[in-house]
Amino acid sequence: AQTIHQWPVAEIKAVGSPLSLGCTIKGKSSPNLYWYWQATGGTLQQLFYSITVGQVESVVQLNLSASRPKDDQFILSTEKLLLSHSGFYLCAWSDNSGNTLYFGEGSRLIVV
Amino acid sequence: AQSVTQPDARVTVSEGASLQLRCKYSYSATPYLFWYVQYPRQGLQLLLKYYSGDPVVQGVNSFEAEFSKSNSSFHLQKASVHWSDSAVYFCALSLPNSAGNKLTFGIGTRVLVRP
Structure with missing residues (x-):
């Protein structure tokens, strides 16, 4: 069975600091991968695929x-966080x- | 452009009662349709999906949905809810052969099941 793992589970970061969120899929060769963002209490928006x-x-x-450095890995990043980056980031595969x-468990980001 | 409307932001039901969550879509043809559930502080779990064929689709945990082309709807139903069904439910669509297989989500319906 396929499994999808996201890390970290949660982060609190300062405005202007860098960010890296990761996602790994096991049990599926050459999947399509996606990043979605969910504002707190809001709907979901596709960011990348x-x-x-x-x-x-x-x-x-x-x-x-x-970036997608390996077949089973998808990385979301920025060098400078904004307050508006706060929310819930979900990785998905198909x-x-x-x-x-199919979505992962998500990474919650709070930017302060 | 395509869109998904979930008219009910919140629904409260008693345990054991039936539940219907409404979803209407806007698209010129028949899209792929989905219902996902999000439990508190968790990711999305697929409940069911419709591509074509029988308009009534069965999903996990005794959920089912009915597609209506004439009404452009894809309503979700459950005959008898349990307290553990408290969650946010998202209706979504994607377009066949679209770039990036982008899902367009509704705003979600928050369901609270009272004991």
Whole structure:
């Protein structure tokens, strides 16, 4: 069975500090990978997706970047956090058909 | 552009009662439709999905949903809720063959089940 693990579970960071969130998928070869962002109490918005190693497409500009260094790993990062980056970040995977997305447990970020 | 509307931000029901959560979508053709559930401080779990065929789809934990093309709706139902069904429920759609398989979510419906 496929498993998806996100880290860290939660972070409190200062404005202007760097951020790195990670996501690993096990049990699935060459998955499509996605990053979604959820504002506190709000709906979800797709940020990035990747269909293969080294290729990442940006969907929304939020002063964030993403990378896919390995087939099973997806990284979300920024060099300078903004207050507006606070929220819940969810990684998801799908097979190559992309018909159904399966989400991880999420990483909660509070920027102060 | 496509959109998803969940008209009820909050729903409160008693344990053992039935539950219906409404979802309407806007798209010129039939999209793929999903219901996800989010328990407190957790990620999203897929309850059920509709691609085509039988308009009534069964999901996990005795949830089911009915697709209506004429009403552009995909309502979620459960015959008898348990306190553990308290959560936020998201309806979502994606478009076949779309770039990035982007899910468009509704705002969610927060369900509180009273003992």
